[in-house]
Amino acid sequence: MTLADQWRAARPPAAGIHVDSAACSRQSFAVIDASAAHARHEAEIGGYQAAQAAGPALDAGRAAVRALTGMTDADVYFTTGSNHALDILLDDWRGARRLACLPGEFGPNLAIMARRGFEVQTLPVDGVGRLDADEAGRELSADPPPLVHFTILGSHTGTVQPAREVAAVCRDLGVPVVIDAAQGFGHLDCAGIGADAFYSSSRKWVAGPRGVGVLATRPGLLSEPTVLWLGHAETNVGLHVGLSLSLGEYVAAGPAEMQARLREVGAATRTALAGVAGWAVVEPVDEPSAITTLRPPPGVDPATVRARLIAEHSIVTTYLGLERAPREMTEPALRVSPHVDVTDAELAAVAGALRAVTP
Ligand SMILES: *Cc1c(COP(=O)(O)O)cnc(C)c1O
DSSP states (O other): OOHHHHHHHTSOOOSSEEOBTTTOOOOOHHHHHHHHHHHHHHHHHOHHHHHHHTHHHHHHHHHHHHHHHTOTTOEEEEESOHHHHHHHHHHHOOSOSEEEEOTTOOHHHHHHHHHTTOEEEEOOBOTTSOBOHHHHHHHHHHSOOSOEEEESBOSSOOOBOOHHHHHHHHHHHTOOEEEEOTTTTTTSOOTTOOOSEEEEESSSTTOOOTTOEEEEEOTTSSOHHHHHHHHHSOOOHHHHHHHHHHHHHHHHHOHHHHHHHHHHHHHHHHHHHTTGGGOEEOSOTTOSSSOEEEEOOTTOOHHHHHHHHHHHHOEEOEEEOGGGSTTTOOSOEEEEBOOTTOOHHHHHHHHHHHHHHOO
16 A cells, blocks of 8 residues: 555545645544543543553653654653744743744744744745745844744745754854744654754644644753643643654654655645646745645635635635735735645646636
């Protein structure tokens, strides 16, 4: 069986065509069952006893995070998602409240930065919003910010950002780097970035349950009171078990194989959809991600098109409004983000449906 066949056989059949993994992937039977089994165990032996019994499964999840990030001695915490992790980090931050990030920073991240009182400066980018690593090196050296927040892959385009390069510059300057890998984890190679903190969501490319995520930090980065609070806060242990299992499945499938297949899927999607009914693909065909962004033809509203694709063709895509990346986006778009199991026939069906619903 191919990786794609295995992935498909491991989960319930989709009602239609699901090309929306950047929003929320489809969980496997085993992951769904693991979360449910934990809830049953809580009812049988008690919630705190069940949590203790799940210790090894959760430790395996934490170990997978360390392996996939290359942060071998990191403290790994389960969170309720990426935004929760960022809020924990910024709330706890003891330095000056100023940070540098990309102009394409995720809108909800900017809102958390503002709420936590951070002044935001932007890193230099090229015409497609990709970091200009050389210029960034010069600017960061000339005026090092107290913190760099770097989103390795945005929510609004499939442009892969050079995280290793920026982290290396920051390491030389002694500037801590936080990596938002909500779209990168389980998708891109995240090992060896060399971050001080790294966080992601569960439901996106690793296909775990909704409402959970992970935060990995260099030992000593978080203050003691925050670490104590994280250890005591009420959490949904069953979903952490599900997430740990999804990480186990990802590791078992082979991270390099998964990442290679996702690159292939990205290229196939862009090839299938480029120019269909006047929609323009934003990324170069071989951009190494599985996120394809479609810019609408003049006068076409991507929100309406997304709704009609669901209602009339059972095809799930994402509408990208300007709030996704308010400092960079100038017009709304449509995102198509299949997982490893997408077929050429499905991509052809998406192209056909897009043609049918574009006025
Ligand atoms: C989805 C997303 C987030 C937020 O993740 P949650 O788990 O919903 O909090 C943050 N950053 C990026 C780039 C995202 O795509």
